[in-house]
Amino acid sequence: MPSQNPSLSSLEADVLVIGGGSTGAGVARDAALRGFSTILVERRDLADGTTGRFHGLLHSGGRYAVKDPSAARECIAENRILRVTAADCVEDTGGLFVSTPWDDPEYGDQFLEGCRATGVPAEEIPVAEALRREPRVNPDIRRAFLVPDAALDPWKLVWGCARSAEEHGARILPYHRVLDVEMDGERVVGARVRSERSGEEFRIHATVVINAAGAWAGQIATLARCTVNVRAGMGLMIAMNHRLVHMCVNRCKRPSDGDILLPLRTACVIGTTDVFVPDPDQTEIRQEDIDLLLDEGEKLVPGFRQARALHAWAGVRPLFEDTAAVAETRDVTRSHALLDHSSREGIAGFLTITGGKTTTFRLMAEAAVDAACEQLGGPRPCRTAEVPLAGSESHELYRISHRLAAREPVPQAEEIICECELITRSRLEDTIKQRETTSLDDIRRLLRLAMGPCQGGFCIYRATGILHQGGQVDQAGANQALLDFIEERWKGVHPILHGDQLRQARLDDWIFQGILDVEHLPV
Amino acid sequence: MSYDTVVIGAGLAGLTAALRLTEAGQRVLVVARGVGATHLAPATVDVLGYLGDAPVTTPAASVRALIASSPTHPYAHLSAEQLAASLTWFCTKTAALGYTGNSDQNMLLPTALGVPKPSALAPRSMSGGDLRAGGRFVFVGLKGFKDFHPTLIADNLNHARLPIRVEARGLELAPPASRLGDLSGRVIAGRFDTDSLAGWLIDALEHRVDPDERIGIPAVLGLRRGDATWQELEQRLQRTVFEVATLPPSVPGIRLFDVLAGALRAGGARIVLGVRAVGARATQGGIEAVDVANATGTVSYPVSSVVLASGGFASGGLELDSFGTTRETVFGLPLTGLPDTDRVRFAEHYFDGQPLATAGVATDDRLRPLDRSGSPVYQNLHAAGAILGGATPWKEKSGTGISVATGYAAAEAILAPAPAAAPVSEVVR
Numbered sequence: 001m002p003s004q005n006p007s008l009s010s011l012e013a014d015v016l017v018i019g020g021g022s023t024g025a026g027v028a029r030d031a032a033l034r035g036f037s038t039i040l041v042e043r044r045d046l047a048d049g050t051t052g053r054f055h056g057l058l059h060s061g062g063r064y065a066v067k068d069p070s071a072a073r074e075c076i077a078e079n080r081i082l083r084v085t086a087a088d089c090v091e092d093t094g095g096l097f098v099s100t101p102w103d104d105p106e107y108g109d110q111f112l113e114g115c116r117a118t119g120v121p122a123e124e125i126p127v128a129e130a131l132r133r134e135p136r137v138n139p140d141i142r143r144a145f146l147v148p149d150a151a152l153d154p155w156k157l158v159w160g161c162a163r164s165a166e167e168h169g170a171r172i173l174p175y176h177r178v179l180d181v182e183m184d185g186e187r188v189v190g191a192r193v194r195s196e197r198s199g200e201e202f203r204i205h206a207t208v209v210i211n212a213a214g215a216w217a218g219q220i221a222t223l224a225r226c227t228v229n230v231r232a233g234m235g236l237m238i239a240m241n242h243r244l245v246h247m248c249v250n251r252c253k254r255p256s257d258g259d260i261l262l263p264l265r266t267a268c269v270i271g272t273t274d275v276f277v278p279d280p281d282q283t284e285i286r287q288e289d290i291d292l293l294l295d296e297g298e299k300l301v302p303g304f305r306q307a308r309a310l311h312a313w314a315g316v317r318p319l320f321e322d323t324a325a326v327a328e329t330r331d332v333t334r335s336h337a338l339l340d341h342s343s344r345e346g347i348a349g350f351l352t353i354t355g356g357k358t359t360t361f362r363l364m365a366e367a368a369v370d371a372a373c374e375q376l377g378g379p380r381p382c383r384t385a386e387v388p389l390a391g392s393e394s395h396e397l398y399r400i401s402h403r404l405a406a407r408e409p410v411p412q413a414e415e416i417i418c419e420c421e422l423i424t425r426s427r428l429e430d431t432i433k434q435r436e437t438t439s440l441d442d443i444r445r446l447l448r449l450a451m452g453p454c455q456g457g458f459c460i461y462r463a464t465g466i467l468h469q470g471g472q473v474d475q476a477g478a479n480q481a482l483l484d485f486i487e488e489r490w491k492g493v494h495p496i497l498h499g500d501q502l503r504q505a506r507l508d509d510w511i512f513q514g515i516l517d518v519e520h521l522p523v
Numbered sequence: 524m525s526y527d528t529v530v531i532g533a534g535l536a537g538l539t540a541a542l543r544l545t546e547a548g549q550r551v552l553v554v555a556r557g558v559g560a561t562h563l564a565p566a567t568v569d570v571l572g573y574l575g576d577a578p579v580t581t582p583a584a585s586v587r588a589l590i591a592s593s594p595t596h597p598y599a600h601l602s603a604e605q606l607a608a609s610l611t612w613f614c615t616k617t618a619a620l621g622y623t624g625n626s627d628q629n630m631l632l633p634t635a636l637g638v639p640k641p642s643a644l645a646p647r648s649m650s651g652g653d654l655r656a657g658g659r660f661v662f663v664g665l666k667g668f669k670d671f672h673p674t675l676i677a678d679n680l681n682h683a684r685l686p687i688r689v690e691a692r693g694l695e696l697a698p699p700a701s702r703l704g705d706l707s708g709r710v711i712a713g714r715f716d717t718d719s720l721a722g723w724l725i726d727a728l729e730h731r732v733d734p735d736e737r738i739g740i741p742a743v744l745g746l747r748r749g750d751a752t753w754q755e756l757e758q759r760l761q762r763t764v765f766e767v768a769t770l771p772p773s774v775p776g777i778r779l780f781d782v783l784a785g786a787l788r789a790g791g792a793r794i795v796l797g798v799r800a801v802g803a804r805a806t807q808g809g810i811e812a813v814d815v816a817n818a819t820g821t822v823s824y825p826v827s828s829v830v831l832a833s834g835g836f837a838s839g840g841l842e843l844d845s846f847g848t849t850r851e852t853v854f855g856l857p858l859t860g861l862p863d864t865d866r867v868r869f870a871e872h873y874f875d876g877q878p879l880a881t882a883g884v885a886t887d888d889r890l891r892p893l894d895r896s897g898s899p900v901y902q903n904l905h906a907a908g909a910i911l912g913g914a915t916p917w918k919e920k921s922g923t924g925i926s927v928a929t930g931y932a933a934a935e936a937i938l939a940p941a942p943a944a945a946p947v948s949e950v951v952r
Binding site: 414 | 560563564565634635636637638640667668669678681682683684704706769770771835836837838839842843844845847866867868869870874879916918920922
């Protein structure tokens with residue numbers, strides 16, 4: 001179909017990146033910093049796949065120190081880099097590995113030895129000291145170890161990469177789906193894409209196409225007549241109201257289900273599970289998995305089941321397997337895989353980077369762009385280990401009190417639209433303008449709108465009014481945005497609804513249906 | 524100290540029951556964990572707004588149809604006369620707020636999104652927004668108040684499916700600067716009470732509104748002087764002025780609480796907030812004393828009768844724990860409307876029918892909670908309001924109507940005891 005917009009009918013780039021998670025955004029940024037003209041396409045919003053649905057742990061490597069030493073080495077190296085270059089995305093919470101009564105205390109010796117061998121700083125501290133730092137943690141723990149784990153904001157990270165890439169000339173195109181990979185004989189020469197917002201189709205010609213579609217990388221590879229065996233390992237996460245812990249608290253044992261509890265902004269998150277799913281777009285949250293996480297949470301923090309659960313979601317890990325099937329997803333390496341399809345299948349101009357984890361996204365991007373350089377006229381040095389992301393130029397680590405500190409000096413300045421996440425009116429208005437979006441869910445990912453305890457009960461109405469007032473949408477569009485957002489929030493609320501959060505949900509029912517009567521809006 | 528009746532819950536149902544008992548000469552104690560849903564909900568009395576998907580124009584008649592299709596609905600325990608009598612009584616007791624309307628006809632009042640919502644009664648400061656007569660409207664926002672979006676209200680009303688033509692526009696005014704930022708409705712209401720904000724509003728509106736336009740403003744016209752301020756605006760502007768309910772806290776709801784609580788205290792009743800009824804001492808005859816936990820311990824109050832008006836899930840009268848068990852939180856009463864499965868599984872889409880929507884206690888026609896065999900759990904325990912099962916009030920737009928009608932009926936049942944061998948007419952399902 002010929003395009004309506006001549007400027008988009010066909011685009012040219014050195015590098016086309018498919019996938020807008022941390023890997024894709026990292027690749028686009030890396031390529032742009034090396035001076036390549038770069039385009040990134042993502043079928044949905046940036047960080048809407050695996051990256052935006054992970055637990056938020058910036059690994060120290062401690063988790064892999066015993067079982068997967070190479071992954072541990074990568075983690076600690078990248079951890080150190082991201083604390084500097086992505087400082088605004090990192091909260092330096094520290095990490096604590098604890099031996100609960102359900103864990104073998106002797107594993108702690110293996111853990112310390114593994115950390116020593118892989119260069120992960122780890123220090124055993126007295127149990128009393130651990131409980132002083134984490135008063136809610138199970139008082140019956142037997143051993144405790146400090147590691148440099150941290151909390152990572154995935155949306156800031158990906159958008160920081162995207163903005164940085166744009167500053168260096170890249171084009172970042174969320175809501176653009178790859179319909180087909182364009183081939184010229186045995187060579188990939190670009191892709192045909194469609195804007196999911198306007199419906200417009202166009203071509204992107206590129207010297208190298210990098211498949212960074214994560215758990216969806218197999219689907220993209222098929223379009224280029226290549227095979228990538230990547231399986232989706234689904235992991236469930238539950239966000240709890242309040243920071244029940246100050247540090248990233250891990251069980252000191254071989255990695256298993258429900259053994260991480262970490263603070264994330266004003267909430268905390270427990271994760272995770274690991275189940276193969278045939279289709280990465282089909283993730284069903286099962287009651288038994290929720291119960292498993294709540295029960296494991298109870299072992300780490302007694303009273304966990306009475307605490308208020310806000311939201312549950314599932315993400316899919318891309319698990320790369322080169323040969324035979326693997327029965328347990330935890331046995332698949334968490335190191336990444338870079339596939340050059342010219343050596344594998346004789347298809348030139350096409351690379352796949354998959355596997356890995358968000359902590360090592362920068363390293364994955366570096367490897368992918370190094371390989372791309374070989375097809376783009378020779379090596380150019382990678383700069384992402386030194387150049388800070390957009391927003392992290394001051395190298396100042398994020399602190400939980402940042403938004404409050406910005407707000408406190410001028411309390412009368414303006415309205416707070418989302419009290420849970422301290423989002424001011426001007427910040428919301430600027431973001432709506434900047435993103436040119438009518439989706440409140442896009443705004444959520446940028447600002448954390450409606451991610452607090454009320455899950456949008458109060459701020460959705462306000463944000464809808466402001467969206468409409470800004471003139472970006474008519475009343476029908478505003479109403480649709482509101483209804484879509486209520487539906488979107490409900491997805492994560494309904495699987496975990498009990499206790500005080502059911503009370504909150506019923507209040508939200510009264511607000512949306514009893515007071516505003518959104519069911520009878522003209523749309 | 525002993526009371527004739529202890530009322531558990533200080534929402535609309537509890538206050539209604541307590542006031543009816545107090546004016547009949549009873550010594551009444553109201554105990555509650557805090558204020559109730561008056562502070563959250565618009566102060567309208569919504570008897571029945573929707574029957575399934577169809578809007579209701581004649582609530583009294585439609586309630587009969589509702590009972591026919593939902594025999595366990597709380598209204599099924601009331602006669603048409605009782606329902607009408609409760610609303611008439613309510614209007615009398617809230618004369619200071621000038622409630623208008625009746626159960627024969629619903630008004631259509633615009634919500635803060637500009638949706639016409641059916642209500643049977645509304646305080647006079649809100650009833651001027653009735654859309655049934657059509658005409659021209661201007662909705663006025665106050666800059667700095669985030670809970671009211673006049674242009675969206677107006678645009679939605681202009682697109683609403685109404686039998687008569689409505690023409691609406693939005694207008695935003697900037698009130699004089701306040702030293703307080705991020706104003707809640709309650710804070711602005713305080714400014715109307717004390718800072719002569721009404722004078723500013725009159726000056727600001729006088730030349731910006733046509734003579735035939737009705738003026739809709741957010742429901743923040745004051746707490747102590749809300750009704751007086753509304754009257755002043757109407758008189759000086761010579762226009763119909765009406766408040767539009769918006770997000771909690773509900774200023775007109777707080778006014779309603781203040782009027783009812785004031786009448787209760789004037790009548791000699793005692794209201795204790797910040798405490799929790801935790802159980803009862805009972806014999807075969809019924810409850811002899813209610814146990815109330817406060818900050819220092821538990822006090823046992825001897826009683827003749829008890830009204831349980833502790834609310835539904837929103838107010839803490841019902842609870843669902845993380846293992847999937849639902850319970851009534853004060854007496855552990857048997858519940859109806861629970862899912863058949865052992866775990867509650869909420870529906871994937873928000874607007875789908877949700878489990879636990881109709882959960883609550885089942886009662887006989889004297890509003891006494893029933894056990895599994897269909898007999899009253901206690902001869903002298905009556906339930907009212909959102910703790911009653913069988914309704915989906917936020918969808919039906921029936922919450923305040925159920926509270927007033929069943930609060931009143933529970934009091935009437937206490938005041939006119941039936942013969943000892945009264946037949947039990949309802950069976951727990």
